[in-house]
Amino acid sequence: MHRWNSLDEVPPAEAGTVAALGNFDGVHRGHRAVLATVVAAARRRGARAVAVTFDPHPLAVLHPERAPELLCGLQERLHRMAEAGLDGVLVMDFTRELASWTPERFVRTVFVETLGVVEVVVGRDVRFGRGNAGDLGTLQELGRSCGFAVTALDDVSPEPADGGDGVRPWSSTRVRRDLGAGAVDHAAAVLGRPHRVVGTVVHGDHRGRELGYPTANLSAEAEGVVPADGVYAGWLVRLDAEGPDARLPAAVSVGTNPTFDGVQRRVEAYALDRTGLDLYGERVAVEFTHRLRPTLRFDGVEALVAQMARDVEQCRRLLA
Numbered sequence: 001m002h003r004w005n006s007l008d009e010v011p012p013a014e015a016g017t018v019a020a021l022g023n024f025d026g027v028h029r030g031h032r033a034v035l036a037t038v039v040a041a042a043r044r045r046g047a048r049a050v051a052v053t054f055d056p057h058p059l060a061v062l063h064p065e066r067a068p069e070l071l072c073g074l075q076e077r078l079h080r081m082a083e084a085g086l087d088g089v090l091v092m093d094f095t096r097e098l099a100s101w102t103p104e105r106f107v108r109t110v111f112v113e114t115l116g117v118v119e120v121v122v123g124r125d126v127r128f129g130r131g132n133a134g135d136l137g138t139l140q141e142l143g144r145s146c147g148f149a150v151t152a153l154d155d156v157s158p159e160p161a162d163g164g165d166g167v168r169p170w171s172s173t174r175v176r177r178d179l180g181a182g183a184v185d186h187a188a189a190v191l192g193r194p195h196r197v198v199g200t201v202v203h204g205d206h207r208g209r210e211l212g213y214p215t216a217n218l219s220a221e222a223e224g225v226v227p228a229d230g231v232y233a234g235w236l237v238r239l240d241a242e243g244p245d246a247r248l249p250a251a252v253s254v255g256t257n258p259t260f261d262g263v264q265r266r267v268e269a270y271a272l273d274r275t276g277l278d279l280y281g282e283r284v285a286v287e288f289t290h291r292l293r294p295t296l297r298f299d300g301v302e303a304l305v306a307q308m309a310r311d312v313e314q315c316r317r318l319l320a
Contacts (some may be wrong), residue, residue: 249315
């Protein structure tokens, strides 16, 4: 899959382009339905399948106080979009200048002049252009005048439209809410895969090693929403490794280690039965599949170690 970082980098396509537009944060099942429609339409037409996305998130530029915590970093987003079978992704640098473009200017500059679209695929709630003034009707009208088709997808979730709380079931907002409640299984159902946090392994207090459960500690700059404090079953994925040691079952702790009066929130993963791993400096992903329990404060080390042993056994059963 090609990645283009500016309009000037996009080559012409003789048979035109079928394109999608969106932030695609998390690339959840709703996003993938849009991308699958793009790819299928492009193959029918013999055209190029492309998605247009933004970095940074528009709200991070226009209203930083309202900007959501991103479910994944840009590289992870592009990796998931490539899995959908796209030929290319145009990553537009979102600036205040770009935000000032009218809907018509955006469509003519990006879709018509740069991509040469023959079809645009969007969700029915699409908004674009200055002040989010452009909607589905605007896009359809511009499609008629500029000569491209518009395909609008309904919410493809089999669940009720908003679950009673105004939030669509297949949405990035829903995933963030699930993760904030520790419901990593619900988040995985929306994403279509376990949620992951990606970062570099750094040195911690080495307390886990002293207790017999050495952990890989993620750096504070890790990318992705960290779930609610607690203990989880999941996977430790070594992103630059191959073979059987690339993906290891793990017990994962999220929190401040209250038994030791910790104050810094951390993500720590113990690869089951692997006490000799040296992962310092490696880039890894920690995937969350099941929440075992909340974070607890224990009266002493002995009680903590006994609970850790029970946690590990539960992880082993869940991940077998």
